[in-house]
Amino acid sequence: MPQVIVAGEPFNVVVEGDARAPAVVLSHALGANMRQFDRAVPALKRRFRVVRYDTRGLGGSVVSRGPYSISQLGHDALALLDALKLEKVDWIGHSEGGMVGLWLLTKAPERIGRAVLANTAAQIGGAEIWNERIRTVREKGLEGLASSVLANWFTRRFREQHPEEVRRFEAILLGTDPQGYAAHCAAIRDADLRAGLHAIKHPVLVVVGRHDPVTPPGVGALIASSIPSGRLVTLEAAHLSPVEAADAFVEAAVAFLTGEAERTMQTQQTIIGDDENKLTIPEPVHEEPKPRPPRPPRPIAPKPEASHEAGGTAWTPAAPTAPAPAPTHAAPHKRPAKKAAAKKAVAKKPARKVAARKAAKKTARKSAAKKATRKAARKAPVKRRAARKTGAKRPAKKATRKARRSSSRRRR
Numbered sequence: 001m002p003q004v005i006v007a008g009e010p011f012n013v014v015v016e017g018d019a020r021a022p023a024v025v026l027s028h029a030l031g032a033n034m035r036q037f038d039r040a041v042p043a044l045k046r047r048f049r050v051v052r053y054d055t056r057g058l059g060g061s062v063v064s065r066g067p068y069s070i071s072q073l074g075h076d077a078l079a080l081l082d083a084l085k086l087e088k089v090d091w092i093g094h095s096e097g098g099m100v101g102l103w104l105l106t107k108a109p110e111r112i113g114r115a116v117l118a119n120t121a122a123q124i125g126g127a128e129i130w131n132e133r134i135r136t137v138r139e140k141g142l143e144g145l146a147s148s149v150l151a152n153w154f155t156r157r158f159r160e161q162h163p164e165e166v167r168r169f170e171a172i173l174l175g176t177d178p179q180g181y182a183a184h185c186a187a188i189r190d191a192d193l194r195a196g197l198h199a200i201k202h203p204v205l206v207v208v209g210r211h212d213p214v215t216p217p218g219v220g221a222l223i224a225s226s227i228p229s230g231r232l233v234t235l236e237a238a239h240l241s242p243v244e245a246a247d248a249f250v251e252a253a254v255a256f257l258t259g260e261a262e263r264t265m266q267t268q269q270t271i272i273g274d275d276e277n278k279l280t281i282p283e284p285v286h287e288e289p290k291p292r293p294p295r296p297p298r299p300i301a302p303k304p305e306a307s308h309e310a311g312g313t314a315w316t317p318a319a320p321t322a323p324a325p326a327p328t329h330a331a332p333h334k335r336p337a338k339k340a341a342a343k344k345a346v347a348k349k350p351a352r353k354v355a356a357r358k359a360a361k362k363t364a365r366k367s368a369a370k371k372a373t374r375k376a377a378r379k380a381p382v383k384r385r386a387a388r389k390t391g392a393k394r395p396a397k398k399a400t401r402k403a404r405r406s407s408s409r410r411r412r
Contacts, residue, residue, distance in 0.1 A: 003060075004053075007079040012060035013053040015084065017045035022113075024048040024090040024257065027077070027097025029119075029240070030184045031142075031149060031173045033059030036094070039246035040253070047258060051089070053080060055097070057180025066183020070191040074103040081111060090257050091115040094242055095215070096184060099124070099191055102223075105204070106196035116253045118207035119239050121219040122193040130189035134182045142174050142181065149173060153240040155211050165243065197226035204230045205256040207249065209237040231256070373404060 004013040014034060024044060026037045034052035044050050054061040056076055057068060077100055081089060090113045093101035098120025104112050136144045150159070150170055159166050204227045208220035217234060224230035233252045237244035 004080065004083055006076060006083050009056075009062040009064065011053055011056070011062065011076070011080065013051065013080065013084075015049065015051050016041060017049040019049055021047065021049045022090065023051055023084075023086050024092060025051045025053075025077070025081075027053075027091070027093040027100055028055065028058075029095035029097060030058070030188065031176055031181065032169065032240075033172055035172065036169070036240065036243055037092075040092075040242055040250040043250045043254060047254060048090070051080075051084065051086070055100075055184075057183050058176055063177045063180040064183075066179065067186030067190075068183045069187050070099050070103050070193070071107075073100050073187060074107060077104060078108055078111065087111070088113055092118070092253060093120065094118045095120055095239065096188060099188070099193060102193045102196075102200075105200045105202055106193065109200075109202065112202060114203045114205075114257050116205045116207060116256060117220075117223065118249070119209055119212055119215050119220070119241055120206075120223070121215045122197060122223060123191065124188050124215060124219075127189050130185045134185045137178050137182045137185070141178055142176055146170060146173055152212075152214050153238060154244055155238045158238070158244045169240070169243070194226075197223060198228070200227045200229075202227075202229065203256070205233060205252065206230060207233050207235060207241060207252065209239060209241040209244075210234055211236070211238045212241070214239045369404065 002013060003010045005011075012034070026034065026040075028034055028036050033054045037052060041050055041052070055073060057063050057066070073096075081087075088111055091101045091104065093099070093115070095118070098117035099122075101112075101115050101117050102120070102122060105115060133145065150166060150173070153169065154162075154166060204224070206220045206224040206227075208215070208217040210217060221232055224232040235241045235245040235248050235252075242249045
């Protein structure tokens with residue numbers, strides 16, 4: 001690949017397309033190289049002068065001593081533009097390349113036009129994750145990370161249907177210099193670009209993968225909502241959406257960079273969710289609201305007039321009269337009705353109390369009779385036993401009757 005000396009150091013750079021066309025720079029992810037945009041370049045170079053380069057420490061570019069920083073990578077990009085004599089470019093950055101794009105939008109806004117930021121975030125993961133990854137790379141090399149990285153890059157369905165593509169990116173990953181990989185891990189670990197998002201005035205398209213475990217869709221949605229001119233597109237892919245959903249990715253990117261999306265994307269979020277990864281953007285529909293017809297006036301029902309006849313009361317409707325003017329305050333005739341109802345309720349209370357007293361007295365009399373019966377039965381147990389022995393039951397019954405009479409006389 002051709003090399004370009006950037007700030008005194010060699011970088012692998014490929015420039016394609018018409019030199020008179022507007023330029024767009026492609027910046028790849030950690031562990032990959034410029035080849036991850038192979039499927040997007042044919043469509044892009046029909047409209048743009050496409051500039052691809054391997055980031056410092058990755059691919060065929062210089063591997064300098066780490067750790068790196070996003071600021072250092074951003075200055076590399078500016079030096080590349082100066083070397084190619086490009087005053088202003090559009091930017092397509094994926095993952096770590098998207099973070100470099102955010103740095104350029106805030107630190108060198110005059111050098112960037114429109115930006116497409118794919119599967120990225122203003123801050124990715126915590127320090128512990130990146131420190132552990134650095135330790136693994138130094139002890140075991142990239143072989144210790146390959147399986148987990150590929151599982152994050154592609155969905156299981158894509159890995160099963162396109163094993164040759166997965167093997168190609170596995171070879172790219174394993175061919176990465178461990179020192180450069182670890183230096184980039186430190187750059188991502190220390191990057192926090194959240195504070196400058198609201199100050200970005202550029203049109204920005206944020207692309208997220210619905211199944212991305214590294215930078216989930218909500219992280220990208222936060223960037224899109226924080227940037228005043230931000231928009232969001234969701235692809236059916238994992239972390240490497242420019243590869244897994246290449247057709248939909250390039251279609252969305254070209255529409256946005258050329259301004260065609262301005263006429264069709266009416267909302268901030270556009271979902272792309274079919275099996276073939278086709279971009280589906282609804283056409284805007286503008287309809288004037290139809291005026292509602294006036295509601296016809298409600299007819300006033302005549303009030304019935306009472307007439308008394310023999311044998312009962314009959315009601316005959318009175319002749320319709322002109323409606324009376326609407327009262328300006330609440331009608332006073334409702335209050336006497338409430339008072340009358342209250343009086344009736346008060347009048348009912350004594351009757352209820354009398355009925356309750358009678359019921360209580362009746363219950364008391366019954367319980368007293370039962371107590372007297374049980375008491376009399378306890379007083380004459382000997383008589384009952386004697387009566388049982390002799391077979392004579394009448395004296396016991398007579399004694400019970402006498403006891404009941406005596407108790408009823410005492411109550412009276």
